[in-house]
Amino acid sequence: MSNISILIGTMLGASEYVADHLAALLSPQHEVNVDMEPALDRYQLTDQQTWIICTSTHGAGDFPDNILPFVEALTQQKPDLSAIKYAVCALGDRNYDTFCKAGISIDHLLETLGATRLTAINLIDVNTGEIPEDSAQLWLEQWINDLK
Numbered sequence: 001m002s003n004i005s006i007l008i009g010t011m012l013g014a015s016e017y018v019a020d021h022l023a024a025l026l027s028p029q030h031e032v033n034v035d036m037e038p039a040l041d042r043y044q045l046t047d048q049q050t051w052i053i054c055t056s057t058h059g060a061g062d063f064p065d066n067i068l069p070f071v072e073a074l075t076q077q078k079p080d081l082s083a084i085k086y087a088v089c090a091l092g093d094r095n096y097d098t099f100c101k102a103g104i105s106i107d108h109l110l111e112t113l114g115a116t117r118l119t120a121i122n123l124i125d126v127n128t129g130e131i132p133e134d135s136a137q138l139w140l141e142q143w144i145n146d147l148k
């Protein structure tokens, strides 16, 4: 059993639906916490844990407001994240030059701070007509068995 937190960045709710779907898939086997208001100081960074970041991109490549304080705290405090394993599921729209920029940025930031990437970022284009939860599920199924 892994201790998993799903940290959400959302403006309109789509990423929250994806996060809830991932939580439902994970929760039979793991301890899962869905975090709509991620705050860095609520995490005990020395404990082994897994973070799944589920975030959209807004503005012109910006983070949603609810996850911005978390990203700013990481950027300013530069904590050691070597106990953290993580994966990023990013929602965006390919019509923007800044497609999934928030997800891509946090993926790089976490790696820079020493966290271990469990799998490649999942870039979901919400404009394809595909259901984002389906894409997220296919992505999760590729690596879910790596979680101990």
Ligand SMILES: Cc1cc2nc3c(=O)[nH]c(=O)nc-3n(C[C@H](O)[C@H](O)[C@H](O)COP(=O)(O)O)c2cc1C
Pocket: 009, 010, 011, 012, 013, 014, 015, 016, 055, 056, 057, 058, 059, 060, 061, 062, 064, 091, 092, 093, 094, 096, 098, 099, 100, 101, 126
């Ligand atoms: C005002 C606005 C700005 C957006 N800017 C971007 C962007 O820069 N890059 C991107 O990939 N998607 C962008 N999007 C698309 C959203 O990321 C997409 O609609 C996503 O599904 C929203 O997820 P959420 O409901 O979790 O916020 C934008 C959407 C809106 C409404």
